[in-house]
Amino acid sequence: MSPSSVRLRRGVLAAVLTGTLLAPLTAGAAPAAPAAGTPTPSASGPDVRRLTPDVAHRLDASVKRVMHEADIPGVTVGVWTPGQESYVRSFGVADKATGRKMTPDLFMRIGSETKTFTVTALLQLADQGKVGLDDPIGRYVDGVPNGDEITLRQLAGMRSGLFNYSEDEDFYKALTSDPRRPFTPQQLLGYAFRHPVLFQPGEKFSYSNTNLILLGLVVEKESGQRLGDYIERHILDPAGMKDTLFPKGSEFPMPHAQGYTDQTANGKIADTADWDPSWGWAAGAMISTLDDLRIWAPTVATGRLPDGGRMVSPELQKQRLVTPRTPIPGAGYGLGIFDVQGWIGHNGSLPGYESLTIYLPATRTTVVALLDTDIDHDGQEPSTLLGEAITKIVSPRHVFDLPAAPAAR
Template identity: 30%
Template sequence: MSLRSRRLPLPRHAGRAAVVLLAASLALAGPAGAVSGGNGDEALRNRLRELVDRPDGPPGAIAVLRDGGRVRVVEAGVADIGTGRPPHANDHMRLASASKAFSGAVALRLVDRGLLGLDDTIARRLPELPRAWGSVTLRQLLQHTSGLPDYSRAPEFADLIRADPHRVFDSRHLLDFVADEDLEFAPGSRYQYSNSDNIAVALMAEAVTGQRYEDLLASKVYRPLGLTRTSLPVGYRLPDPYLHGYDVEPGSPPEDVSTLFGASGSWASGGIVSTPTDFNTFVAAYAGGKLISDATRRQQRSFVTGASEPAGPGANRAGLGIFSYATRCGVVYGHTGNTAGYTQLGVGTPDGRRSLTVTVTSQVNQTSNPDLLAHLRAVEEDFVCALLRSPSKT
């Protein structure tokens, strides 16, 4: 899930990182075909260094740009302060709310098969949820126009995380934290980002298939795209090697918060672990509509005004499980995310031919550090321009 930082008093050994939970989510060789170097890459690397060199900046940053079969990896800083090794495209990391694109992919593939309809309601597919939520549709859940209260903002949820950041939640009952609350607005009447939406999406997918969401991810997304280093764990550990995520406060040493929180409290809203290479492969297919039919893709690309969390580059608009980012150089589709230690951007061109992921190893959002977010969005836009302006390769 995307974690919109809200600092809760945690013991020092548990880390200073914000329990952002959802207020908002192998070798050291490069990926096949990866290239680097050249004046263009050096200019981009300098842009990442500007972020890393800030007193409040992330210890590390890595971007992967793909144009057809040509892959460029640009990095700055370190993946691990303890060893000083640089970030690598096959390092594991937390995707945070970029995981919502994966639940979107699962749901839309089920729409293609006729197992789900975009106008299916909670009352029809999830009758065990509160009757007051019954008229909410899958379309509204995917577009964050549902009005569902955000479970990650519930005081009881925050208290449990504060008491035990490694707590293992029953992910399928996360909505219980807000089950006594009414909708926050009439479904479809406005946009409001909510981590509850994608929990309900995953539950709908399970209800119509009789399969666990984790298995649906494997069959509908991982295997078709060859994502061998992507998973949805329950616990707090990360596979080796991984990009270490840090809580950064100027004047204090960065604190490693990579394993501060478990993934069960974010689940379909933000729990996926992946690598820059796998994430880039996914977003190219997802942005380009490779996983779904043209008819479903046209529905997915019905946009309303609304920003991802955190906001991505340019002007943001919300589709069904995907965002449009209109930059000065053109439009790309994808998703962002932020959680303790990580901030993500993954975008691709509408035809899926070109794709970009940008990862920084600290949490950056409007609440925690608006100036750093503005800087990051400017850097992301420069990378989008480099992606769109590069000569097309076959």
């Protein structure tokens, strides 16, 4: 398996590999586990530092340092805590060819943050009684290996044991040979189902895009709507997220940043803005902006809409936020959402783009970072490097620290 094909599955815990977590939920309610967000023992001081001019200056310097070290062309960062000054900055360029500057208003591809929307749609259908989280996926989709045993809950919690289609070599060759080609959900599942299951349902954690393709099909079947239409009407519109979309093809609203990747057939860096994201579909195709992700961070973490209404019922939101520990210290994963040292949210990685949207409930602090590259630095995702650098300053007791991935097997 090539390192690049492994990278295509990313967008959660940076060190997740096939089968087990070495290094991006069972039947019934997921078992309670110790909270993943235990503060670093040696840390001290307040949960979140006030965004004083000095703290803002330190953030500027830290972001610039990471950009220089990791060769990141452009990034936008936002930090918000109620009752405090906000921090919104853009650095570098959105287009290396023209020198166009990165700005906070740009549309960006958000990769695996899409999973938080797909799982929210599933939870809404569960609230309506149209699906049960402990239903087997075989009730809704035919031909799934172990489909009579794998539950929707296990799919959402990355404990199904299904092979990740984006690690299939033939898929990787098909994508990189023609990155503008569209894929159907059925084609993606075909790449996955040719492989044996990795383990019995519920035995382990294994991050797999295949899980979300299946959940997307469930949402479509039980809602009677195209997945993107359902998300727009029942999630984006109620939340007031007017600049977030689930594209039908390769469309990309303007203004947007160009995206730079080395996940190409020849290994050379390419601009990916016009690549078709349908290969990610329910697992990674969506587009958003800084302001909209600022809305989404507390919405997905609390289940509450900005106007105080409910996006998801309190009961299911509580189940969503049960985040059983993974072998990565300080990191847990619930139903389409993670908890890393107390930060609730998700990250995303699609060729050319990375994102991070996280929320700290203790202080209602939101951090969003949007990047126009997915090229690793010393085996580490650039969004993770930025998340760690930012949270070391703003929340020293809750540092978003994930280890670098080991070499692919």
